[in-house]
Structures are given as C-alpha cells and as structure tokens.
Amino acid sequence: xxxxxxxxxxxxxxxxxxxxxxxxxxxxxxxxxxxxxxxxxxxxxxxxxxxxxxxxxxxxxxxxxxxxxxxxxxxxxxxxxxxxxxxxxxxxxxxxxxxxxxxxxxxxxxxxxxxxxxxxxxxxxxxxxxxxxxxxxxxxxxxxxxxxxxxxxxxxxxxxxxxxxxxxxxxxxxxxxxxxxxxxxxxxxxxxxxxxxxxxxxxxxxxxxxxxxxxxxxxxxxxxxxxxxxxxxxxxxxxxxxxxxxxxxxxxxxxxxxxxxxxxxxxxxxxxxxxxxxxxxxxxxxxxxxxxxxxxxxxxxxxxxxxxxxxxxxxxxxxxxxxxxx
Amino acid sequence: xxxxxxxxxxxxxxxxxxxxxxxxxxxxxxxxxxxxxxxxxxxxxxxxxxxxxxxxxxxxxxxxxxxxxxxxxxxxxxxxxxxxxxxxxxxxxxxxxxxxxxxxxxxxxxxxxxxxxxxxxxxxxxxxxxxxxxxxxxxxxxxxxxxxxxxxxxxxxxxxxxxxxxxxxxxxxxxxxxxxxxxxxxxxxxxxxxxxxxxxxxxxxxxxxxxxxxxxxxxxxx
Numbered sequence: 452x453x454x455x456x457x458x459x460x461x462x463x464x465x466x467x468x469x470x471x472x473x474x475x476x477x478x479x480x481x482x483x484x485x486x487x488x489x490x491x492x493x494x495x496x497x498x499x500x501x502x503x504x505x506x507x508x509x510x511x512x513x514x515x516x517x518x519x520x521x522x523x524x525x526x527x528x529x530x531x532x533x534x535x536x537x538x539x540x541x542x543x544x545x546x547x548x549x550x551x552x553x554x555x556x557x558x559x560x561x562x563x564x565x566x567x568x569x570x571x572x573x574x575x576x577x578x579x580x581x582x583x584x585x586x587x588x589x590x591x592x593x594x595x596x597x598x599x600x601x602x603x604x605x606x607x608x609x610x611x612x613x614x615x616x617x618x619x620x621x622x623x624x625x626x627x628x629x630x631x632x633x634x635x636x637x638x639x640x641x642x643x644x645x646x647x648x649x650x651x652x653x654x655x656x657x658x659x660x661x662x663x664x665x666x667x668x669x670x671x672x673x674x675x676x677x678x679x680x681x682x683x684x685x686x687x688x689x690x691x692x693x694x695x696x697x698x699x700x701x702x703x704x705x706x707x708x709x710x711x712x713x714x715x716x717x718x719x720x721x722x723x724x725x726x727x728x729x730x731x732x733x734x735x736x737x738x739x740x741x742x743x744x745x746x747x748x749x750x751x752x753x754x755x756x757x758x759x760x761x762x763x764x765x766x767x768x769x770x771x772x773x774x775x776x777x
Numbered sequence: 778x779x780x781x782x783x784x785x786x787x788x789x790x791x792x793x794x795x796x797x798x799x800x801x802x803x804x805x806x807x808x809x810x811x812x813x814x815x816x817x818x819x820x821x822x823x824x825x826x827x828x829x830x831x832x833x834x835x836x837x838x839x840x841x842x843x844x845x846x847x848x849x850x851x852x853x854x855x856x857x858x859x860x861x862x863x864x865x866x867x868x869x870x871x872x873x874x875x876x877x878x879x880x881x882x883x884x885x886x887x888x889x890x891x892x893x894x895x896x897x898x899x900x901x902x903x904x905x906x907x908x909x910x911x912x913x914x915x916x917x918x919x920x921x922x923x924x925x926x927x928x929x930x931x932x933x934x935x936x937x938x939x940x941x942x943x944x945x946x947x948x949x950x951x952x953x954x955x956x957x958x959x960x961x962x963x964x965x966x967x968x969x970x971x972x973x974x975x976x977x978x979x980x981x982x983x984x985x986x987x988x989x990x991x992x993x994x995x996x997x998x999x
Binding site for chain 1: 826828849852853854855856860866868870879880882883884885886887888927
C-alpha cells in the first residue's frame with residue numbers, strides 16, 4: 452500500500468469519528484491484559500508503599516471479618532440452645548403412672564409439638580438425686596414429693612410460638628404447671644440482633660475506610676502521571692482508556708489487602724486457638740474458634756477487590772475532571 | 778478541511794483571545810499561522826483540537842461542527858488530528874518506540890501492524906536506529922522529530938504544529954519544516970503556528986497573521 456493511498460483511506464475514515472469496529476474487542480482485551488500487568492508491575496516497583504496501603508486495607512477488613520466470625524460462632528451456640536428450648540409440663544400430684552402416660556400421649560397430639568419424653572415421678576426423683584447429689588436428704592422422705600412430668604420439644608422455637616404452646620398445654624386437664632424460661636432466650640436473640648447491626652455498621656464504616664485509602668492512593672498515582680494523562684487525552688484516548696490502569700491498580704490494592712487480611716486472620720486464629728481451647732477445657736466444654744471456609748475466604752477476596760476497584764473508580768473520576776490539557 | 782465562521786473566544790468573560798475570525802483551509806493545503814505571543818495562535822489551535830469551544834461562531838473541521846460534537850466522540854475526533862507540540866510532550870518513562878506507538882496503542886491497532894507503522898514513521902524522521910533509546914538520551918532536535926513521528930504515525934488527515942521549531946537552531950528548524958512539507962506533499966493538510974518569520978518567508982506558503990486576536994493577514998508570505 453503506498454502512502455498516498457493509505458492517506459486517502461484515512462481521510463475517508465475521517466468523515467465519521469466513530470469507534471473502529473475492526474478488531475475492537477480484541478484490542479480492548481489486549482489493553483485490559485496490558486494494563487493488568489502494567490499496573491501490577493507499577494505496584495511491585497514500589498513495594499514498601501504498596502505494602503503499607505495493602506496493610507491499611509487489611510486492617511480495615513479484619514475488624515468486620517473478625518466480628519462476623521464471632522457472630523458466626525454465636526450462631527452455633529444459638530443453634531444448640533434452640534434444641535434445648537424445651538418446655539416441661541408438670542402434672543398434678545395425684546396423677547398416677549398410667550394416667551400420666553395417657554396425658555403424655557394427649558400432650559404429644561397437640562399441634563406444634565415435635566416430641567415428648569415422659570418423666571415419671573420415680574424417674575424424676577432419680578434424675579434429681581443424680582444431678583444434685585442430695586440422695587441422703589431425699590432418702591429420708593417417706594413419699595416422693597415430685598409429680599410426673601413430660602418434656603416437650605416444640606416444632607417452632609420462636610419465643611412467641613413457644614409462649615402460645617405453653618398456654619394451650621396449661622389448659623389441659625391434669626396439668627399443674629408449664630415451665631419454660633423464655634426471658635433469657637428472648638434476651639439472647641435480641642443481643643444477637645444488636646450484634647448483627649453492629650457488625651453491619653462496622654462493615655459499612657470500614658468499607659468506607661477502604662474506599663478512602665484506595666481513593667487517596669490512586670489520587671496520588673493520578674497526580675504523578677498527570678503529564679501522561681494530558682498527552683494521551685490530547686491524542687484521542689477515551690476516558691475509559693485513561694481510567695483503566697488506575698482501576699486495575701485499585702483492584703490489585705484491594706486483592707492484596709484481602710489476602711493480607713486472610714493471612715492475618717489465620718495467624719491470629721492459630722495464635723488464639725490454644726488458650727481458647729484451654730479456657731473451654733476448664734469449663735469442661737469443647738470449643739474451637741471458627742475459621743473462614745473456602746467460600747467465605749473467596750467472598751472476602753472478591754469483596755476487597757471490588758472495594759479497591761470502586762475506590763479507584765471514584766477517585767479517578769473525580770481527579771480526571773481536574774486534569775485538562777494545557 | 779478547516780473552516781472558521783465568525784469565531785470569537787473570550788476567557789473569563791472579559792479577555793478576548795479571538796474576535797471574529799473567518800478563514801477556510803482546503804484539503805491538502807499547507808499554511809502558517811503567525812503573530813506575536815498572545816496574539817491568539819494557541820487559542821486558535823486549541824479550538825481546532827476541541828480542547829475549548831468558541832464563545833461565538835462555528836468551527837468546522839473535516840466535516841464536523843465541533844460545537845455539536847458529543848463529548849463521547851471527542852476522543853475519536855482527535856485521533857484524526859496529529860499534533861506536534863513545542864515542548865514535544867514525550868513520555869520519559871518509556872522508549873522512543875513506545876512513545877511513537879502511543880496513538881496506535883490508544884486506537885487498539887494490532888501490535889504487528891503497529892510495529893510496522895511505528896518503524897515507517899521513525900524512518901521518515903530519520904530516527905529508526907534510535908527506537909530503543911529513551912527520550913532523555915536524545916538531543917532536543919531529535920526529541921522534536923520523535924514528537925513529529927508520533928503525530929504522523931496514525932496518518933492523520935490534518936497535522937497541527939504549535940511552535941515546532943521554538944527551541945531549535947535555524948538549521949534544525951529548516952529540517953523540521955522540510956519534514957512538514959514532505960507530509961503535505963503526500964496529501965496531509967498541515968497547519969503550523971510559528972513566529973519564525975524569516976523561515977516562513979523562505980518557504981512561500983499561505984500565511985494567516987493574527988494580531989490581538991484578530992486575523993489581519995491571509996495570503997502568501999511577502
């Protein structure tokens with residue numbers, strides 16, 4: 452192709468300043484790849500400042516993530532408590548064993564009852580002696596003072612549902628008293644709700660913190676490449692083209708911060724594990740600190756990367772407007 | 778190629794940089810824009826590059842009414858114009874090849890194709906052997922030639938130059954002007970803003986003369 456011909460071709464092309472469609476997608480991908488590695492290289496070339504930025508992001512991520520883990524472990528405890536959210540139905544003292552059995556069946560047929568376990572007067576006494584170790588004192592009694600009872604497991608452990616079930620059971624003939632301790636269950640649920648809101652508020656605040664950290668870092672990067680931005684704008688770079696490297700560095704900062712946060716969570720978890728286990732042991736309980744699974748780790752990384760990208764997007768958008776070629 | 782119709786430009790509402798400018802430039806023309814500093818040369822070029830919009834009148838370039846060009850189309854419009862800056866505006870963090878390739882990178886030209894075109898442009902300005910050098914290793918004259926290679930690598934229909942010989946000695950300036958004439962000979966419209974009157978007079982092209990924002994002369998250099 453001679454130069455004259457090609458000039459003619461570009462002149463014809465000059466009629467419409469529209470996107471080149473030929474190979475546009477491939478060129479776009481190529482530029483994305485180039486900017487992905489270029490922005491990573493720029494970060495690697497300044498390891499200390501990069502690491503400091505990522506560390507700031509990591510710390511901002513660790514607080515909500517740690518609280519989330521704590522809530523998660525609280526949910527585990529909660530689940531165990533739900534199972535123990537049973538009602539005890541005490542029968543009248545004059546109810547004998549056969550009457551107690553038929554009453555237990557009647558209780559079991561009530562709606563909302565998942566299961567029943569009959570505790571006869573004799574069994575009740577044996578249990579009482581075992582758990583309290585007051586065998587001697589009780590053996591001096593002539594008659595068994597305990598009534599027969601039935602332990603009811605409700606289908607729905609929601610406090611309101613348990614409350615209404617308890618009221619219905621109370622009306623049955625031969626039932627003396629229905630016992631349940633709802634107040635503390637209620638309080639625990641409210642506490643969990645407060646915890647969730649606090650976690651959400653913290654996540655929002657620290658998420659904003661990540662945006663600001665990345666935004667400020669990217670703002671400096673934009674400033675340091677001002678001349679380059681001016682030149683490429685003058686020779687026809689689109690906003691997307693100019694923004695791209697900065698968006699990638701934002702995403703890298705976010706990803707790096709996320710990885711650092713994961714590492715710190717694992718290291719911190721291991722560091723706390725043995726004293727926590729020892730503490731649980733002393734209470735005769737088994738308790739292991741929860742850790743982020745693969746899914747949640749991946750989610751954390753994705754979230755931090757997106758936050759980094761968003762922070763960069765906000766900062767670049769704001770500062771590109773200030774940069775006008777002279 | 779270029780048409781200015783009653784164009785005026787005010788900055789900050791008071792200072793009148795350009796007033797009632799009218800001229801036409803045909804395709805394939807080569808012309809100079811002269812005037813002392815502050816006469817409005819830069820303002821006029823900035824209007825053509827669509828860095829600014831006129832306060833009055835219309836600017837038409839390559840069939841586009843620049844005032845009606847949508848902001849999202851401006852980058853694509855600018856790709857049709859090659860610009861040579863007085864201070865060449867090279868990027869010092871990359872080599873000569875990458876600097877010249879910049880417009881092609883922006884347009885997403887295939888790397889193999891781009892390499893061929895960059896070498897052709899560098900060959901044209903006589904710097905093919907320096908493609909791996911950094912701008913800092915080049916003399917001022919060489920840097921300016923790299924700036925020209927970057928402006929033409931894209932084979933633009935219109936080439937603008939803002940004081941391209943401002944920092945060069947007479948011999949180098951003449952070389953640069955010859956380069957522009959070469960590009961003009963193959964059909965590129967060339968508009969050079971310069972105050973080097975002696976050089977312009979020797980070259981015998983059309984000259985637009987600005988004084989205090991007004992067009993006071995349009996014709997071949999005397």
